[in-house]
Amino acid sequence: MRPLVECRNVGKEFRYPPQAASLREWFIRTVRGQTVRRPAPAFRLSGFDLSVGRGSTVSIIGGNGSGKSTVLRLIAGIYIPSEGEIRTRGRVAAVVELGMGLHPELTGSENVHLYGTILGMSRSETRARFSEIVDFAEIGDFIHVPIKYYSSGMLSRLAFSIAMASEPDILLLDEAMAVGDQAFRERCGERIAEHLNGGAAAIIVSHDLDVVRRYASEVIWLEAGRIRMRGEANEVVDAYLASMSGAEPAADSEAASSAPGQQPEYLAEA
């Protein structure tokens, strides 16, 4: 059986600023005959390989800005890689940022329909699964309230429920369960396990190393855009913890995470 997700030597560069910031500046430079130099990459993910088969869960760990979310966005098809190739088979559902893809002014139920269509569900499919989504998210009557009044827990429960209802072959979760309470996390875990038994694959990004140990069959440790270590869950998590408690590597990873241009997110604010 071919794997559901395959990444071969995938790389991604982010530059800042990505282009001349203003038309005026670009024009003046062009008139003066100055070439607009491409800035050096502010962040680079490189040499990323991955293969996830049916029923297995891969977890990606690492400090802030190590490229975990970038990997998920690449697999989801949100970003286009700078090099390499990504192959996916079947429906992909990504819960990548808290409440992302949900619209604050719309009510919970309107968002269920909107997010459902974004995840590739047909309208009739979303309607058929509507009560299931609301029940699992435990939103209750709040489903008729604009989601800007939701707590962060409610938002993540709703996003997760919709993603699961789309029955993805490939489930991408980025800290999706971090804000849920213990009971909800338990139910999420059960639901994911059930889904994986059905033949799906999951890639989970989490800072909760207990979750990682429990669910992941393989763990990849990213550092500054490169794979530092990969392998069996406990082995990698232990090494990761050891590096953080040890004096020397800790300073190292600290430097990496405070380096400028670590996260592509701030490009958005430019």
Added chain:
Amino acid sequence: MATLDDVRVITPRSRGRMSDVWRFRDLYRSLVARDLAVKYQSSVLGFVWTLLNPLLMLAVLTAVFTHVIRVPIEHYWAFLLSGYFVWNCAQQCLSSATYVLHQHASLRRSAAFPSEILLLSAATAKHFEFAIEIGLTLVALAIFHHHGVPNSLLVLPALFALQFFLVVGLMSPIAVLSVLFRDVQHALPLVILALFYVSPVFYSTDLVPESVRGLYMLNPFAGLLSLYHAVLFEGRFPSAGLLGWVAILALSSYGVGYAIFRRYKSLCVEVA
């Protein structure tokens, strides 16, 4: 479980599949509905408000150009009416292109769907309003101007389609530019204002000197508005030559604009 036949290969050269736009048609529909809903739910008078602004402008323009600067066109109000909403819709679409990608930045960074849908849905919502405005225009012209319904209205759907292609084609590079250069949104109003004066909105193409007419018709809105004037105001079928010319402009604008958009859209996701 969705079909596993849906194999997707993403490489640095991927631009997304054309069929994805169709696959996400429900999203397109939701976005159009949301655009309209947000606009009309927020005020009690709803549609009346959006109509009030152009009506006021129409009244001012009619007063100025029939009493102060006399434009030699009879039934000036009817002339103005048959082109004004076209221009109004087009310029709103063009300015919306500077912000739609920013507006939905979080959506685009959290889900993979073709960004074309954002442009198409913004343009569709505006053209939906335009259709209502043109409907009202038709009623007014039939009662007070033509005293009947001219056959030329049969061409109207074709004009409508050409307008949509032309506008979406122009919106695409504007959208890309305004993501890459932050001052495009400030420059565009000037361009639009200039375009307003070199388009036959408050005067007719006939008033443009013959010597520069060829140059003048390079402006796609000159041709488009002339078509509307022929069909709505004069109630006659437009010449095949003019129709063909506008069709060429509209389709090439759409083709070129879409090609530019596909080339740069992945960069836009990262920046905006």
